[in-house]
Amino acid sequence: MEKEDKILLATIEDKRRQCEIRYAATNTVFLDMRQRALAEAFCKADRSLMLLSERPDGTYENPDIAGSGRVRALFYGGYADAERRALIFLPEYADLTDFLPPASIAGAQNLETPAAKPQKNKVPTANMQDGSAQTVAFQHPAPEGCPLTLIKAHTAGGIGAKKLTHRDYLGSLMGLGIKRGMIGDIIIRDDGADIIVMKEIADFLLINYEKAGRTNLKLEIADITELNTGIVNIEEKHDTVASLRLDNLVSSVFSLSRSRA
Known part of the structure; x- marks a missing residue:
């Protein structure tokens, strides 16, 4: 070992x-x-x-x-x-x-707690006097004991700015002297990234993490439940292959020649 x-x-x-x-x-x-x-x-x-x-x-x-x-x-x-x-x-x-x-937590998703944050335009709950629907949903924040938190990094130019990569964010974070173990998954968005970190370094990042590469960042500390994991697109394909060799399967799934697969 x-x-x-x-x-x-x-x-x-x-x-x-x-x-x-x-x-x-x-x-x-x-x-x-x-x-x-x-x-x-x-x-x-x-x-x-x-x-x-x-x-x-x-x-x-x-x-x-x-x-x-x-x-x-x-x-x-x-x-x-x-x-x-x-x-x-x-x-x-x-x-x-x-x-x-x-x-x-299994079976705890529907708990109602005073700490739940109301969010509009989610679930219709009541009709108003004028006949319109009042839509409110409740987001349950992570409890105080949760050791993780979320840093939402927004690029200065918004969605139209140069899209930074995972390497850009990770390299700039470690350039601040932060150990890799303090940083969890980094999920790239069109206008920035959601960065999961240990709660103990969140305030340090808020003060000191200003750039990724040459791009200025605007940061906010958010609850871990506000993580945006993006949309996973799944395409189901049906095909017939001569054998279950790996190159045959890769060639079929990704529409490649067997030599490239």
Whole structure:
């Protein structure tokens, strides 16, 4: 095992012990897919841990394990398809609703809380006296215990400005001396990017993160539930191939010659 992997596992063990001894939630920095595989193997091998698996709909079960003495663990990156995720440890008494948005918890999506933010033009709820419809929806913000937050970066020129790449944003962030583990997924928009970060560096970025490349940025700190993951376009194709060789499949799906596939 490489030295970096040993350090990672030692850090994870330390976070688990802190959670168990102090009876408080702890978390690692963002882990990439290889690091997550190591962390997952560690969690599965530790019988004092209950590793919560993500359901197909991107939510987590919220089991009641009070009195069991076990620590719960889960990987969370801000949204269902997140590639980079932090490993969060929760003591037995903790409820997931204290750390994750309701949209990430099975059966909690329809909770009504005073903290819900009204947003217009979402769901019709009542008819006004003049016969028009009043449309209001409630967005449930992430609880205070959530270790992640969202930085919305807007390019100075708006949608018409030069579109920056993932490399532009990541390079400029690391140029500020920020470690990679403090930065989660970066989702590019037409007018900027949604950048998931550890909550502890959000204020620093708001003050110091002014440019990506040569493009000026305007930043705002937003709730993780305001993340814009974009629209995924899926095209279903039906074709007949001579065999299930990979080059045949790639050639068919992407309309390429077999030599290029």
